[in-house]
Amino acid sequence: MHTTEPTSPDGTSFTGWRKSSYSGGANGDCLEVADGHATVPVRDSKSPAGPAVLFSVDGWSAFVAAVKHGAFPA
Template sequence: MPSHRSFTAADAWFKSSYSGGNTTECVECAHTGTGTLVRDSKWPDGPVLAVQADAWSIFVEGISPNHAAHAAL
């Protein structure tokens, strides 16, 4: 996955749906052709976590409410 420094302001960074309106604990994500980038919304020029597409899918499935309900059965 390319370095986050190669991305421009035109990239589609979006705030996590679990981030509150005025809270200080927010993350932003940007989907790429090969995965997802994650960064701290308070520090947009700081470090970025790059996650490959297959790993991101497993992560999202694992934290979804429907998955958690079925896993507890």
């Protein structure tokens, strides 16, 4: 898999994790986002010690806006 965003192999190196408000809560498919960093770390809540994708602030904002506008149908 090729990504244009950097990753961190260990999501526990960041603090301030919270569940994304757009994650599905009932079945455990949750993303967590860490606030207060120069980049926006995002990880799978089922694997907190796993990798985190590091988005630029602009990249994360564009992604969230696309989700809000239905660009990724279920």
